[in-house]
Amino acid sequence: MATTKWAIDPTHSEIGFKIKHMMFTNVSGKFENYDATITTEDDNFENAKMEFSADINSINTHNADRDTHLKSADFFDADNYPKLTFKSSSFSKTDEHNYTLTGDLSLRGITKSVQFPVEFSGLMKDPWGNTKAGLNISGKINRKDWGLNWNSALETGGVLVSEEVRLHIELQLVKL
Template sequence: MATTKWSIDPTHSEIGFKVKHMMFTNVSGKFGTYDATITTEGDNFENAAIEFSADIASVDTANADRDGHLRSGDFFDAENHPKLTFKASSFKKINEGSYEITGDLNIKGVSKSVTFPVEYSGILTDPWGNTKVGLSIEGKINRKDWGLNWNSALETGGVLVGEEVRLNIELQFVKQA
């Protein structure tokens, strides 16, 4: 069977995250510059090869000072680690619309295996004749597992920045000719 390549459609994708701030509200952010590819056998997504990278310099939380802090050595250290990467080791079908993705997430030079549930849209054709597929990924990681340790104690108890990072990722891919 022929190998099929799928490229990300950045105008219909979003790499989002949320972190608790001051223990009670969420701060949302996203990466503006990223790339992802999928390689499948024909149109079968089971066991697909999936690779993703995001430019750390493109982190955006709608606050320039906070974004600068996130790029610094306290967090992502963009100067020495300009990209966050993910390479799937498994993409397993659970049932018709559900998959599970496992792979190595590399942040700040630290690589850890993670597993997330994936909602799979199926293959669709857009009004312009492009063959597309959509994937929605939600999951949680602990930022300290990747050495993103900075924090500040609050006078009232607790910490300024939560350890749990919730991921909310919407990806649309276009089949390549």
């Protein structure tokens, strides 16, 4: 069976996350620089193979001081671990528009298996004749599982930064 290679269209994609701050509001962020290799069997995304990496130094939460702190050894430790990586082990169809993506997520030198639901938006030709595909990946991870342990207790109880990180990834892929 023929294989098809896909690339991320960075102008129509976003690798984002949200985390609770002071346990009652969300702080959003994203990675500005990332790359992926995606291979499918023809245009069928079932059993797709995906490899992804993001440059930790490209983290952007719209606050320079917070971004600097996130890059420090308290969190991502970008000097020693400059990349976040993901490699799929399976991409299985659950129904017509939904899949389950399973693979290994590596941060700070720690690799853990994760599983995320994926909404497949279908295939479409853009005005220039390029075949595009849309994927919406969501999910949650516990940052402490990857050694991102820094926190601060609040006087009123609770902690400054939630352990749960919600991922919001919008991918527009272009067929190569």
